[in-house]
Amino acid sequence: MAMMAIARRRKLLNDDVLISLADNSWDILDISGSDVSDFGLAKVVKMCDSLRAADISCCYKITTLGVSELLSHCQYLETLRCGGCPRSDTAIGRCLGLLKPKLNDVAGDSWEELDSKDIANGAESMRWLLWPKIDDNSREILASDCPRIVVNPKRSVFSVRGLKVPNEAIADLALDESFVQGIDPNTWAIPGAVQKVVILSDSSPNELPIAEKFRLAFVQRDERLAPKRAKNVRQHQRRAEREWIMTNAEAKLVVLASRLSKSLNSTLS
CATH class of the missing domain: 3.80.10 (Leucine-rich repeat, LRR (right-handed beta-alpha superhelix))
Structure with missing residues (x-):
């Protein structure tokens, strides 16, 4: 009701x-x-x-x-x-x-x-x-x-x-x-x-036809929620990456190697 x-x-x-x-x-x-x-x-x-x-x-x-x-x-x-x-x-x-x-x-x-x-x-x-x-x-x-x-x-x-x-x-x-x-x-x-x-x-x-009213209502709602939805997606991706790195030993080595490589390149240059 x-x-x-x-x-x-x-x-x-x-x-x-x-x-x-x-x-x-x-x-x-x-x-x-x-x-x-x-x-x-x-x-x-x-x-x-x-x-x-x-x-x-x-x-x-x-x-x-x-x-x-x-x-x-x-x-x-x-x-x-x-x-x-x-x-x-x-x-x-x-x-x-x-x-x-x-x-x-x-x-x-x-x-x-x-x-x-x-x-x-x-x-x-x-x-x-x-x-x-x-x-x-x-x-x-x-x-x-x-x-x-x-x-x-x-x-x-x-x-x-x-x-x-x-x-x-x-x-x-x-x-x-x-x-x-x-x-x-x-x-x-x-x-x-x-x-x-x-x-x-x-x-x-x-x-307006009823189908058009429904479409406009959902479009307006989607536009209003789009920024918040995008922000949530970015936060979820960053959180997932951090969790994966913290729980995966190989991933930790890759990150450390990447940081070491950047440090060496910076020193040589």
Whole structure:
């Protein structure tokens, strides 16, 4: 998880990286602002079906298909972070139907009084939805059809609707922050790069290919470590030569003969 958190911060997280690192023990998934697509998300949620919280905000490659895969496979999902870019706002807006409770031919005055087993495909565990630019219509739909879901909860010492707001539902805390605590931020800082805010649209023609990002990252690291590596090689060679001379009698004679020869040549000249 720490490796994925660092990859995400270095803008290197894509389908291949996510799938290679995924583990079925994960209970959170933070792929916000990454190049992960519907394909990668669908693969991972089938493996990590015990997720409690997920952040798919600013993922311009995730569409309605990816969101529906997440909600369908992760029945224990309590917190969802979404939106942040036009594609993400559209995707969650079209998936509101998946958040509504659907009853399996049961009788009752209110679905709130039913057991979760009576509710099918309704994201029954969902309690917190972070959607910064939610439109009024969507907010009204959620308020009337999904009263269990709290939209954009605020940090507070008090509970919301009788529930304490978990850290996963606090907007100003990165979902994967706990996995990089104690790690030097330089681990994901790109040397010589000037950080700037990039607003992703539905298409990013100037976006560097992921292979090029990896290549640049390794080139920068190699250039930074090259002087130290060369120094270590020289020190190792000198140390090996001294050890060989000290442990080899013939080598000692060769060195003494060389020194004697230099001394004689100096005297004669």
